[in-house]
Amino acid sequence: MASFTTHASAQPLKNADELIDSVETFIFDCDGVIWKGDSLIEGVPETLDLLRSKGKRLVFVTNNSTKSRKQYGKKFETLGLDVSEEEIFASSFAVAAYLKSIDFPKNKKVYVIGEEGILKELELAGYQYLGGPEDGSKKIELKPGFLMEHDEEVGAVVVGFDRYFNYYKVQYGTLSIRENPGCLFIATNRDAVTHLTDAQEWAGGGSMVGALVGSTQREPLVVGKPSTFMMDYLADKFGIQKSQICMVGDRLDTDILFGQNGGCKTLLVLSGVTSLTTLQSPNNKIQPDFYTNKISDFLSLKAATV
Amino acid sequence: MASFTTHASAQPLKNADELIDSVETFIFDCDGVIWKGDSLIEGVPETLDLLRSKGKRLVFVTNNSTKSRKQYGKKFETLGLDVSEEEIFASSFAVAAYLKSIDFPKNKKVYVIGEEGILKELELAGYQYLGGPEDGSKKIELKPGFLMEHDEEVGAVVVGFDRYFNYYKVQYGTLSIRENPGCLFIATNRDAVTHLTDAQEWAGGGSMVGALVGSTQREPLVVGKPSTFMMDYLADKFGIQKSQICMVGDRLDTDILFGQNGGCKTLLVLSGVTSLTTLQSPNNKIQPDFYTNKISDFLSLKAATV
Numbered sequence: 001m002a003s004f005t006t007h008a009s010a011q012p013l014k015n016a017d018e019l020i021d022s023v024e025t026f027i028f029d030c031d032g033v034i035w036k037g038d039s040l041i042e043g044v045p046e047t048l049d050l051l052r053s054k055g056k057r058l059v060f061v062t063n064n065s066t067k068s069r070k071q072y073g074k075k076f077e078t079l080g081l082d083v084s085e086e087e088i089f090a091s092s093f094a095v096a097a098y099l100k101s102i103d104f105p106k107n108k109k110v111y112v113i114g115e116e117g118i119l120k121e122l123e124l125a126g127y128q129y130l131g132g133p134e135d136g137s138k139k140i141e142l143k144p145g146f147l148m149e150h151d152e153e154v155g156a157v158v159v160g161f162d163r164y165f166n167y168y169k170v171q172y173g174t175l176s177i178r179e180n181p182g183c184l185f186i187a188t189n190r191d192a193v194t195h196l197t198d199a200q201e202w203a204g205g206g207s208m209v210g211a212l213v214g215s216t217q218r219e220p221l222v223v224g225k226p227s228t229f230m231m232d233y234l235a236d237k238f239g240i241q242k243s244q245i246c247m248v249g250d251r252l253d254t255d256i257l258f259g260q261n262g263g264c265k266t267l268l269v270l271s272g273v274t275s276l277t278t279l280q281s282p283n284n285k286i287q288p289d290f291y292t293n294k295i296s297d298f299l300s301l302k303a304a305t306v
Numbered sequence: 307m308a309s310f311t312t313h314a315s316a317q318p319l320k321n322a323d324e325l326i327d328s329v330e331t332f333i334f335d336c337d338g339v340i341w342k343g344d345s346l347i348e349g350v351p352e353t354l355d356l357l358r359s360k361g362k363r364l365v366f367v368t369n370n371s372t373k374s375r376k377q378y379g380k381k382f383e384t385l386g387l388d389v390s391e392e393e394i395f396a397s398s399f400a401v402a403a404y405l406k407s408i409d410f411p412k413n414k415k416v417y418v419i420g421e422e423g424i425l426k427e428l429e430l431a432g433y434q435y436l437g438g439p440e441d442g443s444k445k446i447e448l449k450p451g452f453l454m455e456h457d458e459e460v461g462a463v464v465v466g467f468d469r470y471f472n473y474y475k476v477q478y479g480t481l482s483i484r485e486n487p488g489c490l491f492i493a494t495n496r497d498a499v500t501h502l503t504d505a506q507e508w509a510g511g512g513s514m515v516g517a518l519v520g521s522t523q524r525e526p527l528v529v530g531k532p533s534t535f536m537m538d539y540l541a542d543k544f545g546i547q548k549s550q551i552c553m554v555g556d557r558l559d560t561d562i563l564f565g566q567n568g569g570c571k572t573l574l575v576l577s578g579v580t581s582l583t584t585l586q587s588p589n590n591k592i593q594p595d596f597y598t599n600k601i602s603d604f605l606s607l608k609a610a611t612v
Contacts, residue, residue, distance in 0.1 A: 038450050140469060144344050147505035163446060165476070165517075167469045167509070174499075174509040192523050193480075199453035203473070203480040206520035211471075214516025215509035217498050 010268060010279060013292040016301035023246045023265060025057040027234070029225075030072075032250030032272020033295060034060065037198035040079045041271050043296025048081065050298060058087055059234060063189035063224040063254060065092040065160035065205070068120035089234065091188035091224035092117035095158050096125035097233055098186065098223045108155030111176050113169045113208055114162050114188065122158075130154070131172065136164025140171065150175040159212055159220065160188035161205040163196075174215040185216065189224035191254060195273075225254040231262035248295060250274055252286040265289050316574060316585060319598040322607035329552045329571060331363040333540070335531075336378075338556030338578020339601060340366065343504035346385045347577050349602025354387065356604060364393055365540060369495035369530040369560060371398040371466035371511070374426035395540065397494035397530035398423035401464050402431035403539055404492065404529045414461030417482050419475045419514055420468050420494065428464075436460070437478065442470025446477065456481040465518055465526065466494035467511040469502075480521040491522065495530035497560060501579075531560040537568035554601060556580055558592040571595050 013019065028034060034044055051058060060083060062072070069088045076083040095118055099110070104127070112118050112131040122129045130151065140148065154176040162169070177183050187209040194204035209220055223229045235242055245264040249255020250272025259266035266288035270276060278284060279291060292301070319325065334340060340350055357364060366389060368378070375394045382389040401424055405416070410433070418424050418437040428435045436457065446454065460482040468475070483489050493515040500510035515526055529535045541548055551570040555561020556578025565572035572594035576582060584590060585597060598607070 142469060142502045142508075144503060145505050146503045163448060163473045165471075165473045167471045170471070170509045170513050174513070175506070178507070190520065192521050196448045197450060197452045199451050200481070201484075202448075203476045203517075203521035206523075207476050207480070207517040208520075210516035210518070210520025211509075211513040212516070213520075214496065214512035214514075215498050217512075 008287065010287045010289065010291045013267065013290040013297060013301060016298045019246060019265070019267070019290065020051065020054060020056065020298065023056070024244045025059060025238070025240050025246070026051060027059045027061050027231075027245055027247045027259070027264070028295070029249035029251070029255045030060055030062045031064070031195050033248060033269055034081070035079060036272070037195060040081070041294055041296075043294065043299060045081060047296045047298050048083075057238065057240070058083075059089060060087055061089045061225065061230060063091050063191055063205070064194065065090060065095070065117050065188035065224070066115040067092065067117040068124070069093050070120070071117060089230055090117060091160065091230075092121045094223040094230050094233070095160075095186060095188060096121040096127065098221075098229060099127060099156065100125060101233070104156060104184075107153070109151060109153045111151075111154045111157045111173055113165065113173050113212070114158060114160035115164075118158055118160055118188070131169065133164055135169050135172065136162075136166060138166070138168040140168055148172065148175060150179070152180055154180055154183060156184040156186055157212070158186045158188070159205070159209050161194060162208050165208055165211075170211050170215060173212050177212070177216045177218060185212065185218050185220045187220035187222045187224075189254070190220075190222060225258035226261055228258070228261045231258065231264070235262075252279070252284060252288075256286050256288045259288070260286070267292065269294055271295075314593065316593045316595065316597045319573065319596040319603060319607060322604040325552060325571070325573070325596065326357065326360060326362065326604065329362070330550045331365060331544070331546050331552070332357060333365045333367050333537075333551055333553045333565070333570070334601070335555035335557070335561045336366055336368045337370070337501050339554060339575055340387070341385060342578070343501060345504075346387070347600055347602075349600065349605060351387060353602045353604050354389075363544065363546070364389070365395060366393055367395045367531065367536060369397050369497055369511070370500065371396060371401070371423050371494035371530070372421040373398065373423040374430070375399050376426070377423060395536055396423060397466065397536075398427045400529040400536050400539070401466075401492060401494060402427040402433065404527075404535060405433060405462065406431060407539070410462060410490075413459070415457060415459045417457075417460045417463045417479055419471065419479050419518070420464060420466035421470075424464055424466055424494070437475065439470055441475050441478065442468075442472060444472070444474040446474055454478065454481060456485070458486055460486055460489060462490040462492055463518070464492045464494070465511070465515050467500060468514050471514055471517075476517050476521060479518050483518070483522045483524060491518065491524050491526045493526035493528045493530075495560070496526075496528060531564035532567055534564070534567045537564065537570070541568075558585070558590060558594075562592050562594045565594070566592070573598065575600050577601075
């Protein structure tokens with residue numbers, strides 16, 4: 001799915017106005033761009049105000065599926081940012097949007113390996129589900145002859161980050177995928193690590209997805225970055241041309257690749273996980289169009305060029 | 307690691323004596339060859355007696371790492387089979403044998419995602435370990451700023467089938483592999499499914515290994531089938547030429563591939579997971595030298611040719 005077209009080396013962003021004027025929509029990754037853990041990154045409110053004052057559409061995209069759109073809305077509010085639910089695209093929402101886009105039958109069920117965000121979005125979209133946090137305490141007694149029953153109406157298994165991951169869930173998801181004819185295998189993302197706390201990197205959704213890949217020998221359909229599903233959905237919903245989008249993120253292999261896969265302009269910010277050394281390393285094959293320290297450089301680079 | 311050389315189509319075994327006379331060692335997979343779950347397969351004791359009476363060396367190999375050699379010995383005894391511990395090679399033992407083969411330092415520790423068999427074999431070999439079943443009830447509280455401490459002396463993470471698999475273990479193993487310089491990542495096997503009970507297929511060691519591959523983006527060193535580590539070890543330990551070995555198993559992608567990767571003769575038995583239809587399907591690229599219904603065909607095919 002990922003395309004690794006070689007791009008020319010990234011240029012430092014020098015004239016922010018030129019970039020801003022060249023697009024109509026900015027898609028922002030959240031962690032490492034808007035906030036770090038629970039702290040807002042310096043200058044973000046003023047930057048978003050500037051972009052809104054210029055009539056730009058703002059969209060916030062995250063691979064984190066533990067919260068719903070509504071729950072993310074509260075996080076923005078707590079940080080003092082005026083962002084509406086409709087501007088937020090979390091991979092939890094992307095799961096429900098994907099099921100709608102393929103007319104997934106409402107009489108079928110979704111088995112969830114993941115947290116509350118996915119359940120809330122499925123519920124809002126009117127889908128029946130099972131699994132999720134409540135299966136986190138279930139155990140399997142492997143007595144001779146024991147058989148785990150599973151629901152034959154499960155038509156999709158959705159896998160996202162799950163701190164209550166266990167063998168019960170692996171087996172339930174595996175049985176559904178292997179034994180229910182046509183059962184879909186959908187992943188919110190395959191991120192190796194995630195930033196659940198500021199203190200260290202935590203094993204990400206890629207570990208839960210990897211477990212199911214190992215036991216089913218099937219590849220999932222990924223709805224989060226770097227797959228283009230969310231980009232296609234956004235372009236379609238808002239009627240935007242992809243060349244009129246600038247994707248802004250702190251990760252090369254998700255955010256920047258996501259932007260490039262979608263045919264958008266790309267801006268890497270160094271306020272998250274990627275350092276300038278990593279960007280410029282000969283081992284790095286993913287080059288954004290531009291890079292800068294943080295999004296509030298839009299303010300100072302603007303001032304410098306006026 | 308796996309070699310997929312195309313072999314000519316498998317032949318039905320017609321003259322067992324000829325095969326028996328052509329080798330000095332038989333390596334048997336256990337589940338689906340010697341027993342199914344907790345039941346001995348018909349004619350096995352007489353077949354093993356016949357092979358011993360002809361002076362053949364017998365070796366029993368299993369990817370299952372939940373038991374130690376000694377614990378497997380008891381299973382053979384319970385089923386009425388006279389097999390010594392030294393003839394049994396489980397992937398739990400292979401882990402310890404591998405660490406010995408590379409002179410893994412005794413002052414380093416091994417973090418185990420797996421069950422008792424691995425712990426027992428590490429203990430017998432004199433290695434320090436942590437993890438295993440006792441981490442099965444550990445939970446992570448993802449409070450802001452929380453950091454999981456890990457032991458910097460962990461020099462190897464071993465991953466095998468683990469019914470008590472959880473996020474704590476995934477994160478501990480991931481931290482060790484990502485942050486401890488030179489830390490090894492060793493898998494007992496990557497089997498998609500395993501036969502913990504007769505009633506259904508269960509997600510196998512491949513799911514635990516897949517989770518760690520997903521979060522570390524590293525590939526493990528596999529000590530079980532179809533990797534040739536155990537074959538090399540056996541050949542070296544007993545001074546056997548690999549062409550003098552016949553590998554007998556019920557699975558194409560582990561047993562038969564294991565035999566072929568090692569340069570041995572191969573015999574598929576249809577008493578386990580593989581049907582004649584699967585063997586002869588155009589999609590199957592793995593062809594053993596011979597196939598037969600069950601190992602006790604050695605007795606009747608012998609009688610027919612005398």
